[in-house]
Amino acid sequence: MARTWDRAIALVDMNAFFAAIEQQDFPEYRGRPVVITNGLRGTCVITCSYEARSFGICTGTRLPKAKALCPDVVRLPARPHRYAEVSSRIMAALAEAISPDIEVYSVDEAFLDVTHCQRLLGDPETIGRRIKQAVFDASGLLCSVGVSGDVTTAKFAAKQRKPDGLTVIPPWEAAEQLHDVPVTELCGIARGIGGFLERHGVRTCGDMKKLPISVLGRRFGNPGRRIWHMCQGTDPTKLTYEVPAPKSVGHGKVLPPATRDRELLLTWLLHMATKVGTRLRRHELEAGRFFVGLRTDLGWIGGKPRLPLPTADGGVIFALCRRVLDEAWDGEGIHQVQVTALDPRSTSQQIEMFAPNLDRRRLLHAAIDRVNDRFGALALAPARLLGRSDMPDVIAPAWKPTGHRRTV
Amino acid sequence: MKFEITKEELLRPLQQVSGVVERRQTLPILSNVLVVAEAGSLAFTATDLEVELHASLEHDVETPGIATLPARKLMDICRNLPDGAKLTLTVDGERGTLKSGRSRFTLATLPAEDFPKVEEVPSTQSVALPQKTLRQLIDATHFAMAQQDVRYYLNGLMLELAGSRLRAVATDGHRLSLADIDAELNVEEPVQVIVPRKGISELLRLLEESEEPAQIELGTNHVRVSLPGFVFTSKLIDGRFPDYERVIPADSGHPISADCGVLRQALLRTSILSNEKYRGIRFQLETNNLRILAHNPEQEEAEEEIEVVYDGAPLEIGFNANYIIDALSAIRTEQVTMNITDSSSSCLLTPDGEGGCRYVVMPMRL
Numbered sequence: 001m002a003r004t005w006d007r008a009i010a011l012v013d014m015n016a017f018f019a020a021i022e023q024q025d026f027p028e029y030r031g032r033p034v035v036i037t038n039g040l041r042g043t044c045v046i047t048c049s050y051e052a053r054s055f056g057i058c059t060g061t062r063l064p065k066a067k068a069l070c071p072d073v074v075r076l077p078a079r080p081h082r083y084a085e086v087s088s089r090i091m092a093a094l095a096e097a098i099s100p101d102i103e104v105y106s107v108d109e110a111f112l113d114v115t116h117c118q119r120l121l122g123d124p125e126t127i128g129r130r131i132k133q134a135v136f137d138a139s140g141l142l143c144s145v146g147v148s149g150d151v152t153t154a155k156f157a158a159k160q161r162k163p164d165g166l167t168v169i170p171p172w173e174a175a176e177q178l179h180d181v182p183v184t185e186l187c188g189i190a191r192g193i194g195g196f197l198e199r200h201g202v203r204t205c206g207d208m209k210k211l212p213i214s215v216l217g218r219r220f221g222n223p224g225r226r227i228w229h230m231c232q233g234t235d236p237t238k239l240t241y242e243v244p245a246p247k248s249v250g251h252g253k254v255l256p257p258a259t260r261d262r263e264l265l266l267t268w269l270l271h272m273a274t275k276v277g278t279r280l281r282r283h284e285l286e287a288g289r290f291f292v293g294l295r296t297d298l299g300w301i302g303g304k305p306r307l308p309l310p311t312a313d314g315g316v317i318f319a320l321c322r323r324v325l326d327e328a329w330d331g332e333g334i335h336q337v338q339v340t341a342l343d344p345r346s347t348s349q350q351i352e353m354f355a356p357n358l359d360r361r362r363l364l365h366a367a368i369d370r371v372n373d374r375f376g377a378l379a380l381a382p383a384r385l386l387g388r389s390d391m392p393d394v395i396a397p398a399w400k401p402t403g404h405r406r407t408v
Numbered sequence: 409m410k411f412e413i414t415k416e417e418l419l420r421p422l423q424q425v426s427g428v429v430e431r432r433q434t435l436p437i438l439s440n441v442l443v444v445a446e447a448g449s450l451a452f453t454a455t456d457l458e459v460e461l462h463a464s465l466e467h468d469v470e471t472p473g474i475a476t477l478p479a480r481k482l483m484d485i486c487r488n489l490p491d492g493a494k495l496t497l498t499v500d501g502e503r504g505t506l507k508s509g510r511s512r513f514t515l516a517t518l519p520a521e522d523f524p525k526v527e528e529v530p531s532t533q534s535v536a537l538p539q540k541t542l543r544q545l546i547d548a549t550h551f552a553m554a555q556q557d558v559r560y561y562l563n564g565l566m567l568e569l570a571g572s573r574l575r576a577v578a579t580d581g582h583r584l585s586l587a588d589i590d591a592e593l594n595v596e597e598p599v600q601v602i603v604p605r606k607g608i609s610e611l612l613r614l615l616e617e618s619e620e621p622a623q624i625e626l627g628t629n630h631v632r633v634s635l636p637g638f639v640f641t642s643k644l645i646d647g648r649f650p651d652y653e654r655v656i657p658a659d660s661g662h663p664i665s666a667d668c669g670v671l672r673q674a675l676l677r678t679s680i681l682s683n684e685k686y687r688g689i690r691f692q693l694e695t696n697n698l699r700i701l702a703h704n705p706e707q708e709e710a711e712e713e714i715e716v717v718y719d720g721a722p723l724e725i726g727f728n729a730n731y732i733i734d735a736l737s738a739i740r741t742e743q744v745t746m747n748i749t750d751s752s753s754s755c756l757l758t759p760d761g762e763g764g765c766r767y768v769v770m771p772m773r774l
Contacts, residue, residue, distance in 0.1 A: 288558075308558045309581075349688065349773040350728060351752060353581050354650045 093138035174233020179206035250340025258333030277314030287341035295336035409473025421463035561647030570598035607642030662720030679729035
């Protein structure tokens with residue numbers, strides 16, 4: 001029997017995920033250059049099929065340029081709810097068929113810790129094939145899989161063969177395989193750290209051995225020490241199975257250019273405030289400081305007001321928005337609004353000494369949330385939102401099937 | 409300006425006033441100490457525009473004068489001179505010179521007339537009490553002050569003069585501490601002032617366990633405390649302190665009596681395994697028994713039982729352990745009495761047989 005690995009991590013990376021779903025749902029698009037944009041108003045390519053990529057189109061390409069590169073390009077509006085549904089199905093299938101130790105990294109990527117599945121499922125290469133099969137059985141889609149002894153090398157491995165690849169790098173070969181790879185190719189080493197490393201004579205992962213770990217530790221702390229290990233195929237990072245508490249919870253909308261109607265702006269702000277409040281409550285969070293932003297031609301105006309006591313009440317957040325609008329806005333044209341809870345934390349169980357009793361308000365919100373969970377977001381909402389816009393929701397790159405990032 | 413002095417004589421007043429000299433100042437002169445040398449006396453003043461500290465001593469002066477010198481540098485040089493060293497401080501024009509033995513330091517000065525002066529305190533009320541009594545009053549209450557709360561009036565200690573007592577109250581909205589002392593006052597109407605947190609911590613540093621008098625003067629915008637050789641002046645927080653009497657609960661009818669030290673030790677141990685951020689612990693009360701429970705997100709658990717005197721119905725209530733521990737640490741009697749009505753109402757802690765202090769802690773939802 002082959003040698004069991006001390007640690008085995010697999011990364012699953014869906015190939016051109018959104019475009020592949022569209023091609024599967026609508027057979028007429030198969031084999032054609034498909035690009036996905038945000039609704040029919042979005043002008044930026046969110047993702048595109050491999051056929052489109054062969055013309056030089058990639059994520060971020062503007063639509064006019066995509067059309068110039070490939071006149072036959074098929075432009076489809078994103079269907080975030082559908083992508084979330086397929087993603088959830090794939091992730092559930094992987095958790096069921098491979099290992100419950102799964103970290104959903106993004107809507108189309110997941111890490112699996114298969115260390116403890118080697119006797120049950122076979123050697124890492126077999127596990128990799130099983131993963132691809134499980135994904136295909138659940139969705140009919142293709143993915144690339146990388147298997148190695150740590151997350152960084154697994155991610156690097158998955159990048160090596162796309163689409164529909166499987167790359168296995170045994171942990172004892174990781175350092176050698178990474179040896180000539182530029183450090184900036186690894187996930188998590190951007191230009192800033194890359195520049196620092198280059199000044200210290202480290203360009204490829206192999207160069208890292210020459211640099212004492214303390215140099216990185218002094219400059220970047222533990223993340224720096226991690227980078228030292230990453231480059232030698234010994235990234236100690238464990239998978240996290242729970243979504244960490246968010247650093248902020250926010251919603252924003254791009255408005256028709258140069259919106260100057262105060263009532264309209266208030267409606268938008270109420271819409272965002274209500275969404276932020278709902279999402280805070282769904283995850284049992286509250287915040288004491290909010291960013292309320294209005295984007296003008298000259299940049300953001302607005303403020304970061306503080307509340308005496310943290311809240312998850314859309315009405316209280318909206319009152320802040322109204323105050324900021326009164327203080328910061330002089331009637332200039334606005335083309336985007338943003339409301340963000342800046343310091344969300346778990347709802348405090350501490351009872352206040354001088355605050356009014358908010359228990360009734362809390363019960364009211366719980367009831368509203370139950371109604372909306374059943375009949376759809378904002379089914380029960382402040383009357384002002386009856387006239388809100390119908391701009392489609394956008395899926396965030398950090399979307400997760402569970403936790404606070406589930407919101408589409 | 410010129411005078412001779414020993415290291416120790418100079419260091420003491422410098423250290424006393426240096427607490428308000430902050431390291432990074434927007435106004436350069438606030439990094440300096442104002443030195444006033446008059447015939448037979450020396451005075452040192454430092455300020456952060458909120459609190460002013462003024463130390464003075466009787467001392468021979470060769471040439472009188474007035475100047476400001478960099479406070480920290482002067483103090484650090486002084487501290488690192490050999491013990492008992494004699495030194496000469498001279499200020500001539502824009503330069504200050506410090507000489508001691510074979511050491512010589514030249515310091516930059518800033519114009520003394522630019523040094524911000526706290527306006528005179530037109531005193532409306534005045535009270536004198538021993539230093540150690542004032543110290544006890546602050547010690548018993550200051551820990552409950554809020555820190556950087558948006559409700560700025562909570563970031564300080566409230567002093568109240570009424571009838572024949574001086575009262576101190578601090579609260580951060582979750583817990584409250586209150587201490588009374590009898591004092592000879594001649595106040596017609598009760599007076600309330602809020603002294604900022606920074607001022608209270610400086611004052612606490614300066615007050616000694618002595619019978620020497622501390623003279624407190626209250627103005628409309630300032631409070632001044634005069635100690636022998638030392639004057640502390642602080643701006644007051646302009647705000648209305650919350651109606652604290654409303655939140656002090658009445659007697660529950662079934663007081664819990666516990667050994668203060670035993671309860672505190674038990675809480676210190678159990679709280680180790682409470683949630684690091686929220687510090688929640690659970691009290692389970694039964695006849696003559698208190699069980700304290702804690703657990704954390706890592707599923708670690710702590711449980712302690714202690715003997716108490718209690719004849720009420722079984723009761724379960726949650727608290728932030730730190731709030732109870734802080735109150736117990738301030739209580740100096742052996743026994744503590746707790747009054748708890750139900751799991752969502754405040755808890756009153758009082759030292760047994762000593763009427764002056766009261767502590768209120770709001771519970772946590774379980």
